[in-house]
Amino acid sequence: MTAPSSDKSSSGFVDYAAIRTPSARYNRGLHLMALLTAAATFPLVFMGGLVTSHEAGLAVPDWPNSFGYNMITFPPSQWIGGIFYEHVHRLLGTLVGVLAIVLLVHALIVERRAWVKWLSGAFLIAVSVQGVLGGLRVIWVHLDLAIVHGCLGQAVFCLIALIATVTSRRWIEPPAAPSSAAGAPAGRVLRLAAIAVALIYVQLIVGAVMRHYRAGLAIPDFPLSYGRLLPPTSAAELERINQWRIQQPEQVDLNTDARGVVGAVNRYRDGQRQFTLDPVSMWQVWLHFAHRVGAIVVSVGVITLVVHILRRHRDEPWLTRLAWLSAALLIAQLALGVLTVLWRKPPDIASAHVAVGALLLAAAFVIAARAVRLGGQQGSSAALAPRRPAGSAEALPRPQAVAGRAC
Numbered sequence: 287m288t289a290p291s292s293d294k295s296s297s298g299f300v301d302y303a304a305i306r307t308p309s310a311r312y313n314r315g316l317h318l319m320a321l322l323t324a325a326a327t328f329p330l331v332f333m334g335g336l337v338t339s340h341e342a343g344l345a346v347p348d349w350p351n352s353f354g355y356n357m358i359t360f361p362p363s364q365w366i367g368g369i370f371y372e373h374v375h376r377l378l379g380t381l382v383g384v385l386a387i388v389l390l391v392h393a394l395i396v397e398r399r400a401w402v403k404w405l406s407g408a409f410l411i412a413v414s415v416q417g418v419l420g421g422l423r424v425i426w427v428h429l430d431l432a433i434v435h436g437c438l439g440q441a442v443f444c445l446i447a448l449i450a451t452v453t454s455r456r457w458i459e460p461p462a463a464p465s466s467a468a469g470a471p472a473g474r475v476l477r478l479a480a481i482a483v484a485l486i487y488v489q490l491i492v493g494a495v496m497r498h499y500r501a502g503l504a505i506p507d508f509p510l511s512y513g514r515l516l517p518p519t520s521a522a523e524l525e526r527i528n529q530w531r532i533q534q535p536e537q538v539d540l541n542t543d544a545r546g547v548v549g550a551v552n553r554y555r556d557g558q559r560q561f562t563l564d565p566v567s568m569w570q571v572w573l574h575f576a577h578r579v580g581a582i583v584v585s586v587g588v589i590t591l592v593v594h595i596l597r598r599h600r601d602e603p604w605l606t607r608l609a610w611l612s613a614a615l616l617i618a619q620l621a622l623g624v625l626t627v628l629w630r631k632p633p634d635i636a637s638a639h640v641a642v643g644a645l646l647l648a649a650a651f652v653i654a655a656r657a658v659r660l661g662g663q664q665g666s667s668a669a670l671a672p673r674r675p676a677g678s679a680e681a682l683p684r685p686q687a688v689a690g691r692a693c
Contacts, residue, residue: 311458315392319388320389321450330379337371338640339631405445478590504566605657619646
């Protein structure tokens with residue numbers, strides 16, 4: 287009698303899409319559709335950052351229409367100022383929704399794995415909820431909905447990245463002898479990647495709260511906080527820095543729109559537009575400081591993950607490529623964060639900071655998914671390896687050699 291099969295490998299991983307089984311067959315069209323949807327979702331995240339940076343979330347005051355027009359037929363001649371960013375954001379959201387429908391239909395037709403079909407359905411639901419949240423934020427003029435809308439967008443991007451991963455040929459038809467099968471177990475990669483994902487996502491939530499509650503320049507210097515290691519802790523210190531913020535005008539070129547930069551009072555002097563930094567509350571200052579501390583924590587988590595992969599799984603390109611990408615994204619993200627402060631929060635830099643953060647989150651998420659797949663392969667390889675009785679490994683060859691000489 288044969289033992290019943292188990293859904294779990296000997297390494298403890300659930301072996302999704304088992305090696306070359308009839309239940310998993312690579313479909314190039316479905317994978318390309320998932321990649322196309324992911325490629326359309328990323329600019330949607332970036333455009334959402336531009337909407338926030340330009341304070342254009344309410345530039346189009348009605349929904350689902352745009353100034354009474356159908357969203358699709360809204361005249362391009364009226365796409366001016368903040369209306370451009372908000373309306374393009376809506377159109378991109380509509381495009382992603384259509385692609386999500388096509389992806390689900392395609393998966394229902396050609397995909398054999400039920401859980402991948404459920405993932406595609408979950409993506410369509412998430413995109414729909416995301417669109418409704420964006421619309422309710424306009425109708426109800428509710429700032430907290432804007433924060434939830436932004437944070438859910440990051441999770442939606444991770445979901446489509448996962449679908450693109452699990453529909454790839456490498457996931458469904460892995461090498462017959464995976465390079466990691468005899469190397470370090472992938473379980474530690476999964477744990478480190480999961481920690482990195484959690485840290486990055488919490489950091490993105492703090493960043494979203496900071497942006498929407500206008501705390502992006504609550505500490506306008508770097509790397510210190512008003513010339514000190516810690517920001518103000520007393521009402522007297524807060525009063526002092528607010529006086530400084532009001533009395534220190536900063537100049538920008540007349541062609542620069544300072545309204546979307548700091549939302550401060552503008553005035554003209556000597557042919558230049560001047561603006562002063564708004565007064566801030568203790569909550570805003572420490573929220574900004576928490577985001578800086580979070581950047582350090584995230585850096586430690588991502589660097590630990592990258593170093594572990596490059597040291598213990600250097601022969602597995604499926605992991606090392608994403609590790610190098612994560613390292614590059616981390617450097618870019620830190621640089622964009624510093625420039626956002628030093629350059630007084632220009633909309634394009636601040637929005638790029640949001641977009642690169644989404645890429646870093648998705649990269650860590652995909653590393654975790656690939657670690658699960660590699661763990662399943664390692665378990666399958668271990669289960670298929672021949673086993674000898676205990677104590678017989680060295681005893682078997684010697685009797686054969688003796689018998690040969692006797693003959």
